[in-house]
Amino acid sequence: MYVAVKGGERAIDNAHAWLAEERRGDPAVAELTLPQIREQLKLAVNRVMAEGSLFDPDLAALAIKQARGDLIEAIFLIRAYRTTLPRLGTSVPVDTAQMAVDRRISATFKDLPGGQVLGPTFDYTHRLLDFALAAEGEAPAAAKAPATPGPVPHVTGFLNRDGLIEEEPRDDATPADLTRTPLELPADRPLRLQAITRGDEGFILSMAYSTQRGYGRTHAFVGELRIGRVAVEMDIPELGFAVEIGEVELTECETVNQFKGSKTEPPQFTRGYGLVFGKTERKAIAMSLVDRALRWKELGEDNIGAPAQDAEFVLYHCDNIQATGFLEHIKLPHYVDFQSELELVRRLRAEAMTMQEAAE
């Protein structure tokens, strides 16, 4: 039961003023600017955009500053802001085959057309702290090599030619949108992907990891991982044709999964899919594993009761704003609730003691 309680206004105002002071930290240290956060903490900005489900690097940088670097709090701010925006339309589905790739690797094909492009990756670094970064200095310039313009083909396309992998036939049906209608089960694959792509990176990572450790194993290889920028096109009602209204950075992961066949499907490779705003590699890989695990029913696989196979469990617990909202609300005043619990326990104790005395 919730009852309005008055008082505490001055304490709250003072707490918020102190919060602002603490946020600023030592005034002798230069204040962070939003461009600094946007440019130098880009992966934090990317995560806030992905889980905030709103692509706007400047807003994400502001949210990170306001939240003092608490990314879930920053995501909360973005989600709240998002609800104030009128929806101007829906884009044409982005064409990731046309992506201008910074990075594109495959764990299944060594010599793929277009090559293995590492991009600006943490891979192959030694994970030793670089104390040179503690001092200010110029970053070395990146090397360049002649580039061949043009789109880089998807790896799964090569497997498709031999019929060794399931196809993803084009479907232009309007997908359900969980920002407009509450998520309901059973959720089809497009709806599941929307929930997972904005889901908590840590949760999706752990779910994916659990499948690798045997809780719903799907034998995944990274068929392709690509990071880059794609144009976003939208039909403009005033004009009657589509124009590019912007460009977003995306990370896409396609897994190729071993599949022995089932009652309904022939032996072939199957696929898991991850697509996430920004440079968010860990999340995209994890997303594709969880996507594949959740497909057990349509592929006629056994449900072994693994958490990652349970759509209700995954989809209803992956949103960190829902989770933190419910979790953290228990710290707010529950005085009346607790008062009734207190009275109940006192009454039960009194009854128990009376019974004990009677027995003696």
Next chain:
Amino acid sequence: MDRKGWMSVLAKAPPARLAALLPDLPNHSYLRPPEIGSVMVQGRVGGTGAAFNLGEMTVTRCSVRLEDGPVGHAYVQGRDKTHATRAAVVDALMQTDAAPRLQSDVVTVLAAEAGALRHDRAEKAAATKVDFFTMVRGEDQ
């Protein structure tokens, strides 16, 4: 370049750069004042399959009419209202006698700068391309 082409260039242009190339705007009235909103960006399952909702992006739209009649529209990325207004004015001007001048002084410049940025990243990416070589194995000799 057709209208689709220049509107796309204007939508993706850095607002400050567009303002530097076209600081002064001709007189215009708003058919729709600049409005900040969101567009739901969709992807496709597996890159080719069913559409799904990936997340939103911020977009600002605006429609203007120049004094002598032409109407211009803009949908630009981000939340910059002057960017949207300026892009709509350019769209309107591109339908007048001023088109060749704007094409060369604004649209072509912006498109070239965007292309150079894209090419610069592509060259850096190309430098990180792996050249595999297979070690000679004993049994092959």
